[in-house]
Amino acid sequence: MALFTATFPVRYYETDQMAVVHHSNYVRYFEIARDEMMVQLGFPIERCEAELGILVPIVSLECHFRHPARMGDVVTATAEVKRVPMAKMIIRQTVVNQDGVLCAEGTVILGFLNKETFTPVRCPEQLTELIEKHIND
Numbered sequence: 001m002a003l004f005t006a007t008f009p010v011r012y013y014e015t016d017q018m019a020v021v022h023h024s025n026y027v028r029y030f031e032i033a034r035d036e037m038m039v040q041l042g043f044p045i046e047r048c049e050a051e052l053g054i055l056v057p058i059v060s061l062e063c064h065f066r067h068p069a070r071m072g073d074v075v076t077a078t079a080e081v082k083r084v085p086m087a088k089m090i091i092r093q094t095v096v097n098q099d100g101v102l103c104a105e106g107t108v109i110l111g112f113l114n115k116e117t118f119t120p121v122r123c124p125e126q127l128t129e130l131i132e133k134h135i136n137d
Contacts, residue, residue, distance in 0.1 A: 004078065006035075049115060086128075
């Protein structure tokens with residue numbers, strides 16, 4: 001298993017009138033953790049696009065809300081990969097508050113597309129090797 005985290009404060013504009021994080025922001029929190037995962041792997045999305053010509057779109061996203069995050073909270077978003085990707089990458093994601101209370105959890109499935117033709121391709125070998133290394137560590 002490869003687990004990556006990003007910790008940040010809840011911002012005012014992410015909350016509603018009740019000072020509760022609006023549900024749409026959890027999708028953004030998931031993305032922050034996935035971006036951090038790619039950076040920590042040493043293979044940011046920009047590199048995948050620029051050097052290899054491969055786009056990494058979301059194919060599917062599922063999110064379950066467990067406990068509201070609130071204004072003033074500091075949340076930690078995680079991205080966890082349990083298997084080396086082939087044609088798609090399945091990422092388990094969570095958001096917890098500073099007290100360790102689970103606020104949201106879900107699964108994001110990423111695909112891989114040729115940037116020019118928008119046709120599906122396999123996960124880049126460089127990325128599979130990096131993920132395999134983290135899973136086996």
